Amino acid sequence: MRETRGSWHLCAARAAAALLLGVSLAACGASAPAQKADPEPAVTEQDAATTDATDASTAKPQEKAATLADGTYQIEAQTDSSMFRSEHCTLTVADGSYTATLALPGEGFSKLYFGTAEEAENASEDDIYEFFEGDDGKYTFEIPVAALDEPLPIAAFGHRRDRWYDHTITFVSPSQDAQADAA
Numbered sequence: 001m002r003e004t005r006g007s008w009h010l011c012a013a014r015a016a017a018a019l020l021l022g023v024s025l026a027a028c029g030a031s032a033p034a035q036k037a038d039p040e041p042a043v044t045e046q047d048a049a050t051t052d053a054t055d056a057s058t059a060k061p062q063e064k065a066a067t068l069a070d071g072t073y074q075i076e077a078q079t080d081s082s083m084f085r086s087e088h089c090t091l092t093v094a095d096g097s098y099t100a101t102l103a104l105p106g107e108g109f110s111k112l113y114f115g116t117a118e119e120a121e122n123a124s125e126d127d128i129y130e131f132f133e134g135d136d137g138k139y140t141f142e143i144p145v146a147a148l149d150e151p152l153p154i155a156a157f158g159h160r161r162d163r164w165y166d167h168t169i170t171f172v173s174p175s176q177d178a179q180a181d182a183a
Helices: 002-028 047-048 053-058 116-119
Strands: 071-075 077-079 086-093 097-104 109-114 137-145 151-159 163-171
Touching: 109 116, 116 151, 116 163, 137 151
Parallel strands: none
Antiparallel strands: 071 086, 077 163, 086 097, 097 137, 109 151, 151 163
């Protein structure tokens, strides 16, 4: 899996370099040279979506989004399913680390794991996030946020059917004019 991810990063870096070269040449009135075929295999959305939990939880959010001031923000957490959705979400920023407090509207999902359902089946209990009952009685999770504004693979455990389900979640950056509450 690491080779695929490394290949993806290499492809992304090459694409960014080609784009910058094209923009630079266009600004000078020249045309970009023809691209030679890339020997690296293409990475599918499925490959990109199958990151492991260690990488998702240890990535620095600042690499993906503008740095937010320390504090607490009400944000939107978008999901890929009406069965797995956010009732409300609070983002806490402390010393450059982002943590979400995510409340689900129902009691169907009792555990979360950053990665796929298949990976969750064999994951260490240390990598699985269990719910706690929030002040409003909702199933609530406190989870690290590896990136803002991009879909992250997340598996949710449906305890009624004793099964993991694949989903994605996107933590949306607070608006520019949002004020952080006192932490």
